[in-house]
Amino acid sequence: xxxxxxxxxxxxxxxxxxxxxxxxxxxxxxxxxxxxxxxxxxxxxxxxxxxxxxxxxxxxxxxxxxxxxxxxxxxxxxxxxxxxxxxxxxxxxxxxxxxxxxxxxxxxxxxxxxxxxxxxxxxxxxxxxxxxxxxxxxxxxxxxxxxxxxxxxxxxxxxxxxxxxxxxxxxxxxxxxxxxxxxxxxxxxxxxxxxxxxxxxxxxxxxxxxxxxxxxxxxxxxxxxxxxxxxxxxxxxxxxxxxxxxxxxxxxxxxxxxxxxxxxx
Amino acid sequence: xxxxxxxxxxxxxxxxxxxxxxxxxxxxxxxxxxxxxxxxxxxxxxxxxxxxxxxxxxxxxxxxxxxxxxxxxxxxxxxxxxxxxxxxxxxxxxxxxxxxxxxxxxxxxxxxxxxxxxxxxxxxxxxxxxxxxxxxxxxxxxxxxxxxxxxxxxxxxxxxxxxxxxxxxxxxxxxxxxxxxxxxxxxxxxxxxxxxxxxxxxxxxxxxxxxxxxxxxxxxxxxxxxxxxxxxxxxxxxxxxxxxxxxxxxxxxxxxxxxxxxxxxxxxxxxxxxxxxxxxxxxxxxxxxxxxxxxxxxxxxxxxxxxxxxxxxx
Numbered sequence: 001x002x003x004x005x006x007x008x009x010x011x012x013x014x015x016x017x018x019x020x021x022x023x024x025x026x027x028x029x030x031x032x033x034x035x036x037x038x039x040x041x042x043x044x045x046x047x048x049x050x051x052x053x054x055x056x057x058x059x060x061x062x063x064x065x066x067x068x069x070x071x072x073x074x075x076x077x078x079x080x081x082x083x084x085x086x087x088x089x090x091x092x093x094x095x096x097x098x099x100x101x102x103x104x105x106x107x108x109x110x111x112x113x114x115x116x117x118x119x120x121x122x123x124x125x126x127x128x129x130x131x132x133x134x135x136x137x138x139x140x141x142x143x144x145x146x147x148x149x150x151x152x153x154x155x156x157x158x159x160x161x162x163x164x165x166x167x168x169x170x171x172x173x174x175x176x177x178x179x180x181x182x183x184x185x186x187x188x189x190x191x192x193x194x195x196x197x198x199x200x201x202x203x204x205x206x207x208x209x210x211x212x213x214x215x216x217x218x219x220x221x222x223x224x225x226x227x228x229x230x231x232x233x234x235x236x237x238x239x240x241x242x243x244x245x246x247x248x249x250x251x252x253x254x255x256x257x258x259x260x261x262x263x264x265x
Numbered sequence: 266x267x268x269x270x271x272x273x274x275x276x277x278x279x280x281x282x283x284x285x286x287x288x289x290x291x292x293x294x295x296x297x298x299x300x301x302x303x304x305x306x307x308x309x310x311x312x313x314x315x316x317x318x319x320x321x322x323x324x325x326x327x328x329x330x331x332x333x334x335x336x337x338x339x340x341x342x343x344x345x346x347x348x349x350x351x352x353x354x355x356x357x358x359x360x361x362x363x364x365x366x367x368x369x370x371x372x373x374x375x376x377x378x379x380x381x382x383x384x385x386x387x388x389x390x391x392x393x394x395x396x397x398x399x400x401x402x403x404x405x406x407x408x409x410x411x412x413x414x415x416x417x418x419x420x421x422x423x424x425x426x427x428x429x430x431x432x433x434x435x436x437x438x439x440x441x442x443x444x445x446x447x448x449x450x451x452x453x454x455x456x457x458x459x460x461x462x463x464x465x466x467x468x469x470x471x472x473x474x475x476x477x478x479x480x481x482x483x484x485x486x487x488x489x490x491x492x493x494x495x496x497x498x499x500x501x502x503x504x505x506x507x508x509x510x511x512x513x514x515x516x517x518x519x520x521x522x523x524x525x526x527x528x529x530x531x532x533x534x535x536x537x538x539x540x541x542x543x544x545x546x547x548x549x550x551x552x553x554x555x556x557x558x559x560x561x562x563x564x565x566x567x568x569x570x571x572x573x574x575x576x577x578x579x
Contacts, residue, residue, distance in 0.1 A: 006369050006370050006372060007370065009369045010366050010369050010370050013358070013362060013365065013366050013369065014355060014358070014366065016357070016358060016362065017357045017358070017394075018357060086355060090353055090354055090355060090356065091350070091351065091353050092353045092355070093353075094314075094319055094349045094350070094353060095347075095349075095352075095353035095367075095410070096353075096370070097317075097318070097319055098317045098318075098319065098342055098345070098347045098349070099342060099367065099370045099371050100339045100340070100342040100343035100371055100372070101339070101370050101371070102339065106370075262314075262319065262320035262321060263314065263319040263320065264314070264319075264320060
């Protein structure tokens with residue numbers, strides 16, 4: 001644990017003056033901006049007050065689905081590639097692996113750093129959903145945001161979406177560390193995300209890592225229509241377990257694979 | 266205290282069908298500056314990577330400071346500072362932050378950062394981003410990283426790369442003082458023969474993955490005797506005559522031939538040989554053999570083709 005703590009501190013230091021932290025705020029802000037623009041455009045629909053699940057849940061569910069299906073997998077791709085490029089671009093492996101720190105601790109710190117950035121982005125998304133909802137209550141009265149924001153439901157599903165993303169974080173971390181090319185890491189992530197848009201409509205979606213976050217988000221939509229609080233039948237436990245356990249197992253395997261390789265560059 | 270800072274036995278590494286390091290047995294004495302020489306592709310960097318555990322050996326063993334690397338990797342790496350090829354630096358961080366990062370990972374004392382910045386004359390630039398550093402400053406920062414945790418053994422791969430002549434001289438003086446002032450053993454590879462010649466107390470010559478020679482630099486020169494330079498009107502024919510007579514002569518491409526002799530009477534003998542064969546000898550000089558002669562002699566005997574047999578071996 002001492003070595004892991006050291007390696008994590010080092011990762012946080014490396015993040016200074018990089019886009020890694022900013023992207024964790026910019027990516028959710030882009031999704032929120034798109035959603036607010038759509039509500040602005042569809043004010044008449046919202047003003048009818050006939051939205052089955054209410055304005056807050058409609059807004060939250062749509063935002064989370066858009067985030068989970070497209071932006072989150074792309075963001076995972078970008079963040080993990082960025083974190084890996086800190087080492088690849090300046091041939092850092094030959095320095096890091098000659099320091100008195102287990103190689104596994106260095107890999108684990110990178111995996112955890114990636115998870116922290118993704119977690120931060122989901123937290124930012126949830127916070128922005130609430131803040132922009134409150135903003136619309138003030139600036140566009142009558143859209144249905146007058147009621148209390150379902151904070152508990154938002155928080156629970158933000159957390160479950162984060163857990164569902166562990167497997168793609170682990171896969172993309174491995175790809176980005178294993179191959180030094182930024183194009184390889186991005187190419188894999190983008191291709192798999194695009195394929196996910198097709199896979200989501202098939203029975204295989206529950207077993208496809210890149211659709212796990214959006215399946216959790218879909219669970220949110222279903223549940224939201226039934227109740228404003230608490231987990232119900234809508235929570236996709238299978239996908240969550242696949243995401244979490246699969247993520248942990250893949251991270252262990254990825255760490256083993258990357259750290260036993262020869263450092264020749 | 267063990268006698269050897271580095272010792273390897275039968276160290277072997279292959280890349281496909283190529284044997285990059287072939288049963289190498291290094292013996293680097295404690296407190297020495299060991300110059301590791303060889304042409305490009307000879308196996309220098311591969312050997313260094315094996316010594317640091319960056320790549321796995323296909324045979325043999327590495328002992329650092331008297332302990333096997335395989336079983337004591339972390340403890341030993343804590344006593345080793347390394348600069349392998351170009352320095353590994355994060356350009357978006359300052360010099361001080363780069364040092365702090367390595368310090369955190371290594372767990373060494375915070376006050377060492379100020380000390381190595383001072384030693385490497387980087388104190389004034391410490392809070393500037395490394396992306397704006399000159400190549401010489403980067404090289405000095407790379408060395409500062411290697412020295413950060415007060416290593417007992419310093420492994421430097423081409424440490425003068427990117428340095429201007431003043432920087433090279435400064436680095437040379439610094440490396441020369443390290444064993445005496447800080448008790449550090451230095452293992453350095455360089456493509457500059459003159460650099461190694463001026464700082465090394467011991468040298469090792471590697472070629473085609475095989476260690477051709479290692480030992481004290483002075484002893485090697487004494488063993489080699491003197492070097493003769495002969496200028497003749499038909500150098501190609503002279504080369505043939507000398508080879509037939511058993512001399513290891515070599516030609517630089519011009520009219521001059523170079524070869525090592527044991528005594529001045531040998532020089533007179535080969536002059537007579539060439540004249541007797543009808544060649545015109547218009548220059549003959551005898552001088553103390555240099556490290557370059559050692560290197561060329563050994564590598565040419567083992568079939569090496571060097572393009573530029575001047576001071577550089579690359």
